[in-house]
Amino acid sequence: MSTLRLGDTAPDFEQDSSKGRIKFHEYLGDSWGVLFSHPADFTPVCTTELGYTSKLAQEFAKRNVKVLALSVDEAASHQKWIGDINETQNTTVDFPILADADRKVSTLYDMIHPNASATATVRSVFVIDPAKKVRLTITYPASTGRNFDEILRVIDSLQLTDQxxxxxxxxxxxxxxxxxxxxxxxxxxxxxxxxxxxxxxxxxxxxxxxxxx
Incomplete structure (x- = not known):
């Protein structure tokens, strides 16, 4: 699939996760959404990112935003990894991590960039509004942790400028x-x-x- 552009409808999907089966559009409901991908489980940068995102739970909630992470490993692996995240980052991860072992979602959202890595997903971020439209895309290299304060800032801007x-x-x-x-x-x-x-x-x-x- 070609790269998603701003204003495109975010593709719907059904996929396993650390919290069971997820039907994406149904999961979002009338909320905003942040979908963000991780190269793999048990990787150091991702561990810090997921921990920090977990600590922002109240910030996302007050903006009516649901968070959904993705990694290409299985749900059972995610569960073990969440234990590590909670321990090392002093938090409790309470949002789902998609188990995209078949690369279905990664392909839909063009999260695998072959010239960077043939198998691992890059650090993609998609902000999706309640109409299921893509409002923000950011792609980081695998070696660089994302700035989730910036993602909150953009959501604040989008919600303000929509109104x-x-x-x-x-x-x-x-x-x-x-x-x-x-x-x-x-x-x-x-x-x-x-x-x-x-x-x-x-x-x-x-x-x-x-x-x-």
Whole structure:
């Protein structure tokens, strides 16, 4: 399958996991989703990633996000690995890890890059909205651990910009000023949409306090 692009419908699938059979779209329901792949079980970088993601459980929950990891090993191997993660990272992994031994999901989501490794999945991340549309894709090399604070930041931005006529600037974090979309030019519309006021830096660059704070 060709690479998934932003705005594409995330392919549905049914696959075994550390928590039993998962039907992906059914699992997500009306939630946002983060699907992220790992090269293999019992690997050091993945162990730290899954541990940290587990510690962010409340952060994902308050954003209405369900997390789903993937590794190409069997579910029984995942269970043993989760024991190691819980022990070494001082946490309790409570989200499913897909057991993608047949590479079905890895192939659907183009997670195996043959020039990097013929068998292991790269560190792919997909953020999927409640309409099952792909809203973010990030691919890291196997040697580099991901920044899950950044993934939360992007979800904050997506959820904010879906609701209001704004974009978020460089390095934006929740609570900071945002940018009014250039498509909004009518002063009365600006006044009604952004009652906290706004600053004109340039005609195309106008900032306003975050609308939902």
């Amino acid at each position: 209001y006529s704004v974009a978020t600037p460089v390095n934006w974090k929740d609570g900071e000023d945002v940018i009014i979309l250039p498509s909004i030019q009518d002063p009365e519309v600006i006044k009604s949409k952004f009652p906290k006021g706004h600053t004109v830096v340039k005609p195309y660059l106008r900032t306003t306090p975050q609308p939902n704070k």
